[in-house]
Amino acid sequence: MKSLKILSINLIALMVISSCIETEKSLKVDVVETSRSGNKLSKVDVFSEGKPTSKINLNPDKTFQTFTGFGGSFTESSAYLLNRLSKENRQKIIDAYFAESGARYSLTRTHMNSSDFSLGQYSYAPVEGDTLLTSFSIKEDKDDIIPMIKEAMEASKEGFKIISSPWTAPPWMKDNNEWVGGKLKPEHYDTWALFFSKYVDAYEAEGIDIWGFTVENEPHGNSNNWESMHYTPEEMTDFVSNHLGPQLEKDGKGDKIILGYDQNREGIKEWVDVMYKNEKNAKYYDGTAIHWYESTFEVFPEALQYAHEKAPQKYLIQTEACVDSEVPKWKDDDWYWSKEATDWGWDWAPEDQKHLHPKYVPVYRYARDIIGCMNNWVDGWVDWNMVLDRQGGPNWFKNWCVAPVIVDPDQDEVYFTPLYYTMAHFSKYIRPGAKRIDFESTDKDLQVSAATNPDGSHIVIVFNPSEEEKVFELSMKEAEQVVSISPQAIQTIVLKPKK
CATH class of the missing domain: 3.20.20.80 (Glycosidases)
Incomplete structure (x- = not known):
């Protein structure tokens, strides 16, 4: 019984650790969208459950011009x-x-x-x-x-x-x-x-x-x-x-x-x-x-x-x-x-x-x-x-x-x-004062740019001119988040700095 109790405690501990790791690997994003379907700088909280078909990877360590x-x-x-x-x-x-x-x-x-x-x-x-x-x-x-x-x-x-x-x-x-x-x-x-x-x-x-x-x-x-x-x-x-x-x-x-x-x-x-x-x-x-x-x-x-x-x-x-x-x-x-x-x-x-x-x-x-x-x-x-x-x-x-x-x-x-x-x-x-940052996008239909603001927040602009919804994985430094964008839409994605 004692060994079973120890095993149970260890399993719970592993689940907690796994949960923490998962949380640390998830990007926290705020998304607003304007679309032909009627969004007007509307906040998007729920994304498509479809499988991502592309990836946008941000590299904030490589910067370009200051805006x-x-x-x-x-x-x-x-x-x-x-x-x-x-x-x-x-x-x-x-x-x-x-x-x-x-x-x-x-x-x-x-x-x-x-x-x-x-x-x-x-x-x-x-x-x-x-x-x-x-x-x-x-x-x-x-x-x-x-x-x-x-x-x-x-x-x-x-x-x-x-x-x-x-x-x-x-x-x-x-x-x-x-x-x-x-x-x-x-x-x-x-x-x-x-x-x-x-x-x-x-x-x-x-x-x-x-x-x-x-x-x-x-x-x-x-x-x-x-x-x-x-x-x-x-x-x-x-x-x-x-x-x-x-x-x-x-x-x-x-x-x-x-x-x-x-x-x-x-x-x-x-x-x-x-x-x-x-x-x-x-x-x-x-x-x-x-x-x-x-x-x-x-x-x-x-x-x-x-x-x-x-x-x-x-x-x-x-x-x-x-x-x-x-x-x-x-x-x-x-x-x-x-x-x-x-x-x-x-x-x-x-x-x-x-x-x-x-x-x-x-x-x-x-x-x-x-x-x-x-x-x-x-x-x-x-x-x-x-x-x-x-x-x-x-x-x-x-x-x-x-x-x-x-x-x-x-x-x-x-x-x-x-x-x-x-x-x-x-x-x-x-x-x-924001600086444009480097990124890679694997979907040629999506038009993308990104910047880091003076307050440390990262901004990603995504424009989808196609007539189909796009689901993509947004990643930065091993953290990621699945995001979907409506057909014929533009999104601003805000990644807030960690406090």
Whole structure:
């Protein structure tokens, strides 16, 4: 009897030890999902009982770039629409983007002077010949953009960075004396550099810190449609090296970030070759800005890798993206998950480029591009307008586009499209200072990226564009957890640090 009692005790002890080992080998994960079937950042507690058909293995010991942030843009159009909503709906949108309960945007952009997403064309320096900019004023922003930024600042617990971009200098500084096209006259390089410095001062007087600039939105132009100003790589580098950088430095603003280029990725190579050609050229450039409009599906990984390798210690930030050339679909979630959208290139891209602009799924375009950018050294990703109306404006040029949040100000209604939830899967969970980490995924259908936050939490983004549920084993350092993802869905998986 005594030996049986001892055997029983030993068996119980082994069961307890086995249970402890099993617990230690299980990853503790929090999962949220957005899917075509109706999940919207919904928490997932129960996973499929099916057998895993693939594996995602995380290697947090191998790291890559540090993330600057994710977010969207303060435009006059968005801010004007917020002014037309009820106080409750205005706050609802601000909180949805910036509060702890919302998407927690950490990197944003705005325009200096007007853009196509303004109500009309304007400049902060309208007086011709005012080379000392004594008439400089940001009064155009005081009714809309500035109040929107201030309310976002109040809602944001951790704060956010602002990148400012000019679409054009005032016409009197340009060789064609027009809002559209033309180049900055060499005799006004110093005045235009001073313009940036005065802008920082004016916003600082409003209690708003400008983190940095892109030198020019789309320096190749936009087919002469709306505000633009053209530079070659050499011209922009001359302006930055000999005028803008020294002016900011002289005025005690040398900490302001300067990003060159700021257009589509396919053309990035010739720009970074000039920007980072030598120490003199590179001195005042803090990084490179890019857009996504070259294609609805191609991330251009080789171009991104090339830009990174040219300047591995500098920023590489996606500063603008949107579902362009579309009037938003109102309260029709399924459209955003359907292959119905077209972009500008669908109609008039050159024949040799039309294949880059097929019909596409809007959610897919966002998810795969952000993941592709993350996996190819991009450290920040900024969406375009935060809010547009049912027409896809207001836009003085009638250049209609889609935003993650669509409003009907006449009825005081707000529609959070699936694009809002897609953005939040990244911005809410991958925080500034996070580092991308290495991983291996055995399912080629799943698109994956991963990062480790400053607080030690590991974040895994999984996008499943297929029409079938996927069951996979998530593993890290010999611990594992079986996870399932719905068809046509995006997930954020949070692995919390051990206390």
